[in-house]
Amino acid sequence: MSKTNQSLLGTGLLAALAASLCCITPLLAVVGGLGASAASFSWLAPFRPFLVALTVGVLAFAWYQALKPAGIEDDCGCAVSSQKPVLQSKAFLGFVTVLATVLLAFPYYGTYLQPQAAVAPTSPASTAESPVWQTASYRIKGMTCEACARHVEQAVQRLPGVQSVTVSYDQATALVRFDATKSPVAQVQQAINGTGYHIVPSR
CATH class of the missing domain: 1.20.58 (Methane Monooxygenase Hydroxylase; Chain G, domain 1)
Known part of the structure; x- marks a missing residue:
């Protein structure tokens, strides 16, 4: 050679x-x-x-x-x-x-x-509050493979009050169910955008 x-x-x-x-x-x-x-x-x-x-x-x-x-x-x-x-x-x-x-x-x-996502602990002091469950769907741009989707899932899963996160690389979407009294909508959006992949504004 x-x-x-x-x-x-x-x-x-x-x-x-x-x-x-x-x-x-x-x-x-x-x-x-x-x-x-x-x-x-x-x-x-x-x-x-x-x-x-x-x-x-x-x-x-x-x-x-x-x-x-x-x-x-x-x-x-x-x-x-x-x-x-x-x-x-x-x-x-x-x-x-x-x-x-x-x-x-x-x-x-x-x-x-990738390591398993760490679930945010629930504070005992907040258990007396009535949860306000919300389900939000987002379109996300910038993901290139399943590893990107898992990265977004883990970032959102760390927030308190998040019950479930499903991110699809193929459809470029994220579906999040969370307690708004613990993690407001803006905080969920910030967690997604903080990964470097960004939410596409709804028209």
Whole structure:
């Protein structure tokens, strides 16, 4: 594998990482408390199919270059050593291919890596108040995969008085049932917008 192939591997890895950043950052936001930064790379989502195709194409060409029969002599007729550096070996190419595959597949398994949402504790002093149950539905823009939806769910679930939260990435919606005496509507909306994904104003 030549030095040109090393450049191809770098390109393939960068493309794979770029294709997955829009789904990796929500997990980092939950684990590391990065908050609104979860949506920082959502603009990459429309380009994901092209980045995936670029990654597959680059790695396929790199494997073709690595597996094609190589001559034992160079252009001047001099003998060429068959032992190659580690970064030019097929083993390293295999490692890069596996790593790129793991990155590209992240949207399909990323939600299983997220910790369970912590439910906000109920204050004993407020149990005497009659709950005012409300169900609010919101359209949310900026979500690019199921990991984004789980991030929004966890942010809202932490609010006191929230009974249930259902966020759909496919439909770009959130359905929240909550006690308005503990968490007003504005607080629920603030929790959603605080994730970096924003509520679309109703017309």
